[in-house]
Structures are given as structure tokens and as C-alpha cells.
Amino acid sequence: DQQVKQNSPSLSVQEGRISILNCDYTNSMFDYFLWYKKYPAEGPTFLISISSIKDKNEDGRFTVFLNKSAKHLSLHIVPSQPGDSAVYFCAFQSNFGNEKLTFGTGTRLTIIP
């Protein structure tokens, strides 16, 4: 049962432009929506989160948007930098699931200098 989908396995963006990563979900019971970034040979690192009662959260170059009616989550990175090249996972958490995270399949972002 695929509750979370990242339909773009890869994305290439020119340095300085905006990177937009997308995620669709089916479970309406999620309370927190997160983005993690993963470099090769390292574990995922937390990037930014948003709770279900909000529709936008910003942290520096990173902004997460939540559209609950469309069950859609997106991450905007602007301006994109070469160090942003990594695999990005959206992840979801329910208050009733304790610490369990449900992850998307990941999008490999490549920033072209």
C-alpha cells in the first residue's frame, strides 16, 4: 500500500534557479509532513517540517508547502546551490504512530553549476 509517492525519481536544476520537489500522499491521518535530505553513505538528515494545521513554512532558502485538499506536499529551494545535490525524501508522521515515519521513494536532485 503506497501511501506516499514522489513521482519524479530525478531532477536537474541550474545553479541559482528554483528547485521544486513534489510529493503526493493518500493517508489523511498524517499530522506532520517533513523533508529529509540524504547524501551517499550517510543517513538522512532532517531539513524542514510543517504541521497539518499550516500550509507554508519557511527556513532560509527552503520553503515547504502543504495542500491538504489535494494531498500534496512540495519543497522549494531557492536559490539552488551545488551542495543541495542529494536525494530528497518526503516523510510523514502521525500523532498516533509514535515516531514512525512513512517515507516517499525519493527524488535525486542534481544542481548543475
Place this chain on the structure above:
Amino acid sequence: KAGVTQTPRYLIKTRGQQVTLSCSPISGHRSVSWYQQTPGQGLQFLFEYFSETQRNKGNFPGRFSGRQFSNSRSEMNVSTLELGDSALYLCASSLNTGGSYNEQFFGPGTRLTVL
């Protein structure tokens, strides 16, 4: 502050064997979760331990088990290994103060190869 550590980092086993992986959480963190990452299935939740008790379990067969010690360190065990168990096994810890979202910190993972 030291991060989450996992040992060993790499492991090669043969089918039918069993394996034990270890995870030391960040000091003070009481919740430890385990995930399996494979190319086909992505990151999938295995189980979570809090105060030595399993609080949540993913959809994996009984060959996958775990435990947590009083110092919050955790181990996971896979018995009767199958080729499909080849994966990166990730451990994550959090403070788990209850209520709102608790950031989870991941270790570098253990790469298990089953031949």
C-alpha cells in the same frame, strides 16, 4: 554531542545465517527506530523502541526482531537471512518528549549484503 552510531558499517552474510546490528542513540534520546532502505521499496519502517519496549512495528516478517537496553542502545536481529534482506539498515533516535513532532536523527546505516 556525538551523533547516532551504528555498527558494523558493512556486513556480508550468506543465506540462512543470522545477523545482529547495533545502534547507539544520541545521549539522552530514549526512542530508537529502525528502517530498511532498498532500491525497490525505499525507506521502510521496521520497529520503534522506547524505554526498552517495542511501541510500534512495521510490516516485516517475524525473522526481524529487535530490543532496547536500559541505556537506550538498541540491536536488531535478522534470522534465516534471505537474498532480499540485502539492504541499508538505518537507525534513528529522538528525544520523544511527547505531543508535537520530535526530530529524528539518523545514523549512517549498516550495509548488509546477503550472498
